[in-house]
Amino acid sequence: MSFIENLEAVEQRIAAACARCGRSIDSVNLLAVGKKHAPEVIQDAVDAGVTVIGENRIQEARQKIPLCSSLLDWHLIGHLQSNKTILAVEMFTMIHSVDSLRLLEKIDSACGDVGKSMPVCLQVNVSGEGSKSGLKPDDVLSVLEGAGALYNVDIVGLMTIPPFTEEVEDARPHFVALRELRDQLREDSGFELPELSMGMSRDFEVAIEEGATWVRIGSILFGKR
Ligand SMILES: *Cc1c(COP(=O)(O)O)cnc(C)c1O
Numbered sequence: 001m002s003f004i005e006n007l008e009a010v011e012q013r014i015a016a017a018c019a020r021c022g023r024s025i026d027s028v029n030l031l032a033v034g035k036k037h038a039p040e041v042i043q044d045a046v047d048a049g050v051t052v053i054g055e056n057r058i059q060e061a062r063q064k065i066p067l068c069s070s071l072l073d074w075h076l077i078g079h080l081q082s083n084k085t086i087l088a089v090e091m092f093t094m095i096h097s098v099d100s101l102r103l104l105e106k107i108d109s110a111c112g113d114v115g116k117s118m119p120v121c122l123q124v125n126v127s128g129e130g131s132k133s134g135l136k137p138d139d140v141l142s143v144l145e146g147a148g149a150l151y152n153v154d155i156v157g158l159m160t161i162p163p164f165t166e167e168v169e170d171a172r173p174h175f176v177a178l179r180e181l182r183d184q185l186r187e188d189s190g191f192e193l194p195e196l197s198m199g200m201s202r203d204f205e206v207a208i209e210e211g212a213t214w215v216r217i218g219s220i221l222f223g224k225r
Contacts, residue, residue, distance in 0.1 A: 003041075003044035003047075003048050003221065004047075007032075007045075009220075010221060013205060014030065014204070014215070016205075017205040021209045027213060028212065028213060028214075031052055031075055032052065032054065033054040034055060034222065035056050039067040039068045042069075043068070046071065051071065053072055053074055053075070054074075054075045054076075054077045055075070055076060056076070056077050056079075056097075057078055058088060058091075061091055062091065074092050074093065075094045076092045076094070076096065077159075079133050080095065080098070080103060082103055085103070085106040085109075086110045086113070089110040089111050089118060093118075093119075094119045094121075094156075097123045097133075098122050099122070099134050099135055100135070101142070101143045101147070104120070104143065104153055104155075105150065111153060117154060120153050120155055120156065121157045121195055121214075122140055122155060123158075123159045123161075124136075126160050126177040126178050127163050132163070140158070156195045158185075158193060158197070159198065159214075160197075161198075161200070162175070168203050175196075175207050175210035178196060178198055179211045182196060194213065195213045196214070197213070197214040198210075198212045198215075199212045200215070201219045
């Protein structure tokens with residue numbers, strides 16, 4: 001299958017998931033995840049009309065971005081070490097994976113240095129699974145409160161990665177938990193948090209049914225890594 005055929009299939013599945021739950025297709029953004037794929041492969045996505053690519057590693061993005069179309073926006077979806085925030089701020093137009101107030105402060109100050117504002121999502125470990133990075137649900141409110149004094153970061157929402165299980169339906173309670181946490185934080189913090197970054201190749205339809213506004217999809221678009 002070519003990239004464009006894969007993209008059309010994904011777009012149809014997104015539309016069908018939206019139809020099932022009465023959402024508008026425009027409320028769901030597709031982030032094509034290009035990690036481990038070469039610039040030539042990314043170009044297939046550009047040719048098919050993709051405008052935003054997700055990457056999870058700074059080093060890889062740093063090598064790849066200069067070799068790809070300048071029309072693309074790049075989003076960071078992986079863990080960011082605080083000593084790499086300047087690089088991240090220069091390369092990316094959104095960061096989905098902020099997991100501490102300290103990192104948020106670093107991003108804010110790096111943005112100040114380069115004169116830029118950065119939309120970010122706070123990554124939450126809703127399942128409590130030990131191997132996953134992300135804030136504990138109970139710690140998110142204090143990060144939002146601490147962010148009140150930061151003017152170069154715009155906290156637009158929450159992100160999560162559910163634990164991997166055989167059954168796709170097992171992801172649903174984690175997506176529900178992220179949405180409910182967002183609804184609670186909206187009341188408690190005054191932050192709107194309109195974005196929910198959740199859902200990957202195997203579970204994006206469930207995520208859309210539970211309110212995802214960004215689905216991060218790699219393997220079913222680009223093929224195996
Ligand atoms: C790799 C990755 C994805 C995409 O995963 P697929 O299963 O290939 O769709 C989404 N989100 C994050 C954080 C990732 O690292």
